[in-house]
Amino acid sequence: MKQYDVVIAGGAMVGACLAIALDELTQHQLHIAVVEAVATDDQQHPGYDARSIALSHGSSRLLDSIQLWPALAKVATAIKHIHVSDRGHAGMVELSAQQLAVDALGYVIELAAAGEIFHHQLATRPQIDLFCPAKVEDIERTQSEALIRLNTGKRLRTKLVVAADGALSHCCDLLHIGRNEHDFEQVAIIANVTTAEPHQGQAFERFTQHGPVALLPMSQGRSSLVWCVEPQQQARIMALSETQFLAELQTVFGWRLGALTLVGERHCYPLILRQAQRLVSHRTAVIGNAAQTLHPIAGQGFNLGLRDVMTLAEEIAAGVARGADIGLPTVLGRYRERRLPDRQATVAMTAGLVSLFANNNPALVAGRNLGLMTMSLSNTLQAPLLRRAMGQVKR
Template identity: 60%
Template sequence: MDATAPSTHTYDVIIAGGAMAGATLALAIEQLTQAQLSVAVVEAAIPDHAHPGYDARSIALSYGSCQLLEQLGIWHHVAPFATAINTIHVSDRGHFGLTEMNASTEGLPYLGNVIELADAGREFHQALSQAKNITLYCPSFVTELTRETDKVTITLNDGQVLTTKLMVAADGALSSCCDMVGIARHEHDFEQVALIANVTTSLPHQGKAFERFTETGPVALLPMSEGRSSLVWCVKPHEAPDFLALSDREFAEKLQQTFGWRLGQLLHVGQRNSYPLILRQATQLISHRFAVVGNAAQTLHPIAGQGFNLGLRDVVTLAEEIAKAHKEQQDCGNMIMLQRYLHRREPDRDATVAMTSGLVHGFSNTSAPLSLGRNLGLAAMSVFSGLKAPLLKRAMGLVER
C-alpha cells in the first residue's frame, strides 16, 4: 500500500527508516504475525532505478544471517543479487601469518553472501509496497516525536500525524529519532577512512573473500557478480584525499602494491567513495515505547564484516518479541517486551563490538611483539582448527540471540 492523502493514522508499530534493517523488520513482523499487526515504514529516500553497475555498494551477509532471512521467508528477495562466499582468506601484509576458512571444510554450502545494496533496496521497497498490512510513507521523514503513557505520536515532513504503540528507530548511524527522545551516542574514532569501490581482476575470484591487514588498516575484497569484487580499503585520514585524487590506473597500482597478486592484475576500478570509520553506540537500546535497531543501535568498523549482521540479529530478535507479545495478547510496545529484547541483545552486542574493536587495534599496531603474536596466532589457526572455531563461528553469524 502507498500512503498519499494527509491525515492521521494509527499503527501497532512504526519504523523510522526503510533501508535493509527497517524493511527487514517490517517484513519479519508481517511474516511472524501473519500480517495481524499494522506496520508503517517511514523512509526518506526513493531507491534509484538506474542499474548501479560498478558504483553499487555491497554488504556481506554471514551464513547465519542468510539462514535467518530464509526462515523468515525474506531470503528470496535478495537471493537474485547474492554472490556466495566459499572461502575467506586472512593474511597480514609483510608477515608470515595467514589462515583460510572454507565452506566445504565446514560442510556448508557457503560461508556467506555478498549482497548488492542498490538491487536489494529496490526489491525490498517493492515488497513493502505490496505487503498486506505494511504502509510505506516514502519519501517522508519524522519531524516531531512525542510520547504519552500508551502511545507515541509522530509528525511527518508533509504534516501527516501518525500514532503507534511502538516506535522503532532504524534511521541510521546519526538517528534523528534517537535524538528526539534523548538517547545519546558513544563515539570512538578509529582514525581510519574506508575507501570503497568495485574492481575487476584478471583472475576469477571463485567465491573467495580476502581480508589483508596492513599498517594503515585492513584491505578487504569480497566476491561480486560479473566477476567483480567489492573493495573496502582502510587508510589513515590524511591519506584519503590523495588516494581519491589518483587516476583509476594510479589507484589500481597502489592497491596492487598493498593487496598483492592473489587475484592477478587489477584491471578496472569503479567510482570511489570514502567515509570515516567511527564506532557509534546508542547508550540505550530501549526507552518508553521506543526500540533501536541496526546502525541506529551501533555502527561498527567494517573489519570482519560484522556490522549489518549484528544489526540483523537485532531486527529479527525484536520481531520475535513483538510477535510473542501479540500472540500472548499483550501490548506490543510495553516495557516487558522491550526488556526481553534488551536482555537477548546485550551479550551478543557487547561481544561483537569488543571483537571488532580488538581486531582493529590489534592488527593496526606495528609493535614487534604484537606483530609477532598476531602472526603466530594466524599461523596456529591455519594448523589447529580448534583455535579458529570461535572466530569462524562469529564470522558466520552462528551466535546466540
C-alpha cells in the same frame, strides 16, 4: 491521524527487514508504517548505494525464515573461501565452505539490487504502509501511545516507535537517546574492482600497517573493495588516476587475483564506532546502525543489525500472542536483555581486531602472526572466530 501498531523510522535494509519480519511472524496481525526519507528508487539512496554487504551464512538462514532469502539469493554471490593475512608477515588463516560442509561461508549482495527487492516487498504487503519520501519531524510519547508528526504534515499514532534510521539517528536525537563514539582514525575507501584472474568465490581480508583491505566476490567477476587508510591519506588516494589507484592498491593487496585491471567509482567515509546509550526507551526500540555502527573489519555490521531485527520481531510477536502492550518493558526489556551479550561481544571483536592489526609494536606483530599461524593449524582456535563470522551466534 492514522493508527498503527508499529512505526519504523528508516526504510533501508534493516527497517524493511523488520517490517517484513513482523508481518510474517505475527501472521499479518499488525498494522505497520515505514517512514523513509529518500525515495527507494533514487540512485543516490544512501541505504542502497554502490556498496555491497557481506551476509553471513547464519544471516541467510534468518532471511529464509521470513521468506526473503529466495529473492535475495538470485542477486547474491557465494563466498566459498576466506583468506586472512597480515601484509609482510607469514601468518595467515584460510577457511573454506567445503571443509565445513556448507554451501557457502556467506554471501555478497549489492545494496542497489537488494533495494529493489525490499521496495517490492514493502509495496505489496497490505499490512505495511510506506511513507516515502518522508521524515519524522517530532515524536511525543504519552503513557499509552506515541504520536509522530512527519514533515509532510501527516500524523501517526502508534504503540511502538522503532529507530532504524542509521548511524546518526534523528529519532534517537528527538528522544534524547545519546550515543557514545570512538574514532578509529581510519577512512574506508570503497569501490568495485575487476581482477585478471577470476575470484572463484574467494574473499580476502589483508591487514596492513594503515588498516585492513578487503576484497569480496561479486557478480560479473567483480570484487567489492573496502580499503581502510589513515585520514591524511584520503585526499591523495581519492585524487589518483585509475591507473595510479590500481597500482597503489596492487602494492598493498598483492597478486593473489592477478593484476587489478579496472576500478569503478570511488566513495569514502570515516570509520567511527557509534553505540546508542540505550536500546530501548518508553515505547521505543533502537536497531541496526542506529543502535551500533561498527568498523567494516570482518563484515559484521548488517549481520549484527539483522540479529537485532529478528530478536525484536520475535519478542513483539510473542507479546502479540499473549495480548501484551508491545510498547511496554514486558516486551522491550526482553529485546534489550537478549541483544546486549551479542552486541558487546561483536563490538569487542571488531574493535579489538582493529587495534591489534593497526599496531606495529614488534611484540604485537610477532604475537598476532603466531596467532594466525596457530589458528590455521587448530580447529579449536578457529571455532569461536568462525562461529561469529558465519553468524552462528546466540541471540
